[in-house]
Amino acid sequence: MTRKLFGTDGVRGRANSHPMTAEMALRLGAAAGRYFRRDGSRAHRVVIGKDTRLSGYMLENALTAGFTSTGMNVLLLGPVPTPAVGLLTPSMRADVGVMISASHNPAEDNGIKFFGPDGFKLSDEAEMEIEALVEAEIQPAQARDIGRAKRIDDGRFRYVERVKGTFPHGLTLEGLKVVIDCANGAAYRAAPEVLWELGAEVVAIGVSPDGYNINAGVGSTAPEAAAAKIREVGADVGICLDGDADRVILLDETGAVADGDQIMALFANRWAEEGRLKGHALAATVMSNLGLERYLDARGVRLHRTPVGDRYVVEAMRALGLNLGGEQSGHIVMTDYATTGDGLIAGLQFLAEMVRTGQPASLLAHSFETVPQLLRNVRFAAGQAPLDAPAVKAAIAAGEAKLVGQGRLLIRKSGTEPLIRVMAEAEDEALMVAVVDEIVGAVEAAV
Incomplete structure (x- = not known):
């Protein structure tokens, strides 16, 4: 069976155009609800998060209607990063998690991606089964079994505490001036809070979402704004997230960019030296630079190539028993900490290396020479x-x-x-x- 709705990262398209319509979101919610309630038991629940796009309201309401129509109880997180949904789905004992976001795409687009009860993105096979249910006649729940919806007010705070817990105990960010660019997206409140609570002097940009400006001239796809701010305020480092904060691009004290390949090289080398790089290997996509492969080979670390998409990186990591992987675009997956790419956690791990070594970002962020x-x-x-x-x-x-x-x-x-x-x-x-x-x-x- 060929998938018609799902791409490499959920269902995505222009808001209010097929497939990102309220009607399709309702059917997707109902289909996913029926898929995860196949045993017919009660007390099933779904966690739903979203980024800051205007169309998120429409899709959130439609998904809620679809899920509750099949008897699922809905827990609404509001604007939170994608990795927060991955973390909170198992934490809140939910059967499924949903993130409403088109990631780094412009505000006119939106998307819907699903997480299983373990917090990991669904497999191709599960997505195909949900697609089949979308096309079929979905059996609604009996009137007395319709689900309820509840807004969770502290979802962001739960995520903030989990993220802070990944930073090494005994270290602090005091003395570091950090520019954080939140792309006017899902992490516009969480990311500055985490950095400030860990002691950094925080200079935040891209933290004024209005429903239309997500990823517009800011964020990981437009790091020039953060680079200019670094030079203006004399910051030590810059962290650029995308609209749903599952990817990161780092900037050194000069404003020079370090992409996901450079970040993975640093982490892989450090973890290998400490003996905590599982499988003594790294999973990355076919897009990663040949220079990364050569750098790892010289250190006896194997590179496993995967199709493009952080979901396929995670699938390879789980199959091979690895704990580090990612994409050149900035998805950095560390399964010791999260179930999917988390730009904020990756940024914190880089800051921890700056604190631990006392070296500037410019030395840590450029481990190898890239092949053109x-x-x-x-x-x-x-x-x-x-x-x-x-x-x-x-x-x-x-x-x-x-x-x-x-x-x-x-x-x-x-x-x-x-x-x-x-x-x-x-x-x-x-x-x-x-x-x-x-x-x-x-x-x-x-x-």
Whole structure:
């Protein structure tokens, strides 16, 4: 069965357009409610969080109606980071967790992603079963068995305490000036609170959400704002989160960017030295830089490559018994602390290394030299399949032939946006650019 609704990270699209309509959210809630109430017993519950998008109100209400119609009790967390839903779903003994967010996408988009009772994202198989229920006639609960909805006022505080607990005991952030960019998103209150309570001098930006400005010129996809603020106030480090705070980009004291690959390199090396890197290995996607792989190889740490998507990283980690993995884009998964990527926890672990070693961010955030890498995106319209075009296939084959023994090529359809992503790596930058240009040109002609 081919999935029609679910992509690499839940269901996502433009708000009030298929599939992100109130009607579809209601059906998804009802289908997921029926899926998790298959035994017919009572007292089932769902935890629902959201980011700061205007459409979150609409989707939250629709999901609540869907879940309660099948007898599920709904616990509403309000605006919280995605990893908070992963943490609080098992903590609150819920059968399922839901996060309403389109992550780093603009405010016009939104998404719905599900977590199982263990706090981990659902498998492809579970999502396909829910899709099948969406398309079928969903049996509602009897009138006396309709679920209730309750707003949980302290969800953010529960998450804040869990996050603070991951910071090493005996250490403090006193003396560090930290710029935190919350992308006008879900962590706009939690992240500054955590840093301040641990002793940092906090300079917060991206903390004035209005329903429309999430990820707009701030956050992990636009670190220039935080870099400028670092230089303005003389901060020691910057932490840039995305809209739902499950990814992070770090900035050193000069404003230079360190992506997820550099963060993972630092943590893997440190944990390996301490003997706490499980499996003496790291899971990362096919997008991670070749420089990371070489850095790990030199230290005897194995890199396991996965498909793009933090969910697939986590699946590989669980299958292989690993406790560290992530994506170049900034999803850093540390299963000793959380069930999914958590940008704030990753940022805290980096700050702990700064405190422990006394070294500046510029030394810690750049562990290896990257191999030149170029990524370009081509947008396509609904119903188009540019990768099936003969001219595109021929351009890809020609590019692969040119890069044999000199680099690598990765062409894929985005799982979260209508984009074809064309990525190449090679020591010969001119060759890399030429290969990408040829393929992008073929894709653009096809669309």
